[in-house]
Amino acid sequence: RGRSFNFLAMAVLGISALRNANCDSSIETIVVPENGYISINPPLTRRRIGSHSTRTTHPNFLSRLESLLRDTGFHVKFVNPYQFKTKGEMLAECVDQDAIRKAVPLSVSCSHWHREHKQCGHCVPCLIRRASVFHAGFTQDAPYKTKRLRDLIKEKDTRDDLQAVQTAIIRLKQSDNYRSWLRSSGPIPQEKDIREKLESTIKRGLAEVELFLQADKSS
Template sequence: MTDFYFHHDPNKLPDYSDECHPVQIFDSHPLNKYKCSHASKELLTKIRKLGVAVNPDALDLVTIATAVTSAETFEPRENAPNSWSRILNLHIPVLAPDKWKAVATRLESLLGFLTGDQWKLTFSKSDLTLPKPINSKQSKLTTESLKGLNAVCLFSGGLDSAVGAIDILNGQSDVRPMLVSHAYRADGAKQQDIKKLLKKPYGELSYSIAPQLSSQANHANDTSMRGRSFNFLAMAVLGIAALRGANNDNTISRIIVPENGYISINPPLTRRRIGSHSTRTTHPNFLSQLEGLLNDVGFNIHFVNPYQFKTKGEMLAECVDQDAVKQAIPLSVSCSHWHREHIQCGYCLPCLIRRASVFHAGFEKDAAYAVPRLKSILKEYEKRDDVHAVQTAILRLKKSPDYMAWLRQSGPLPQNKETRVKLESTVKRGLAEVEAFLKSVGLA
């Protein structure tokens, strides 16, 4: 168990030890590289350059997201008693601690659902001064670019987010979005290349929490990143706050989360994958519970996944601009190993679903893969696991086609029967796409 302490002033942080991990957040004080780790070093400057005053609650939310992402990054799962579920105690200074104390238990539970860890959040009063907008020509141009925008759309550089942006900005949609991106290392260039395919004006907000481990730590960062969507959604809420300020309109509330319905549910392919292998980054239960929690704090936001009932292949085949999506496919990233090798592996579950979707939609050109021929990994234990798991799931569900019971293994489903039936159909079609692709390469 590790206690993480966060503060913008490194002089108010405890010393580093095996049980105590101090983290400096933001750039309001000189960075102490030896005393502590750090994260979101440039965030306050990014906020100031928006040129508009930002709601302090939104700053609190991104502070919490910074703390969560940092702890998740700095605590290796291998240190947990079961080598997976960590116990993480976070001490976080916020501007309105009473608001966050009131929802702390709910947020801890949500983060547990998302990451598989045990979270304890303790909030204290922050003495951070709200970042004042920069009054410069550049910030004025940024503010002007936000006027007239009426929604936020997540834009990761992945294939689903590319389809989402193309559908909105190359089609007849009345949505005028700010594209919110998290610029992981090597992702920025991919995102910019895809943006060149978009035909209508849009706003932009991109920053990186970029957690940097203290030189005193004797281990590497953890790369499982189960909580990344909480960070991403907190950024989106910050984007909504900026749009409200630029447009003087507090009714702006829509946050678009483009994700295919199969991976949104992401039912575990085998029993041993329940929890550890099945991510829940955009699971409808997580999104609906987080929306309710944030609205109880006072945000008045609404998460929308327009592709909840579409497979990835259907998203590609039905995209409004087939020429643009054809160009976006080789530019986009879907792989769960991308941030380790900076080439898509071709055999992890996200890569399998991606390759199946491209096959389903009839596109010939895809991104490069480290393993283009799947048959070549069948004798490699560390690489074949996802292929075998998909094959096992296909065979199991043919023998006992209880898809609804399978869906429930990934988490609570909406109460509405019609919605549950649609989710079941989507996941069934999504698995069928993967089966068709595996057959085409002689693996099913």
């Protein structure tokens, strides 16, 4: 998507300026701190295979962008240190737990936040976020427009993302074909160990959401 591409472009310009100011050609690393599940962003349903879901931190996209930039004279390397971590694992394993617990209620993940300046609570980014907060055991989070998801299934205008997640959970439980699901989001690295790590990451990421939905249903 354009916004994500603009963020990467600004980072490229910034590191180029830093390299020139220091006359140091070894300055090339741009850190892209995205959790592995959203980085891959596997399509929850068949109709989400295309542009419905953004994948601008997908390993294949970043690799191809590196090549494009190299051809135009920009020598950079994109590095995602959390490629094999779920969002919940990132929160739980953060070294400064006091800081992250204070930051979470002040942060925004929602894809519809700009409409009412309040996170909806039911879009895919919100579902991943809420599942990660639940996984980490945090008790404080930002307020959501939709608090109880179990009642959302009756709302035709807002239940699409929740149903898509539920459909993916059921489908993957029946087939257990996470490898095929991983590939459906785009080309992946050829190295076997990397493919297996990516597969494990999206499996754990979806499991976080499933556990959160189960807790919401029983609350």
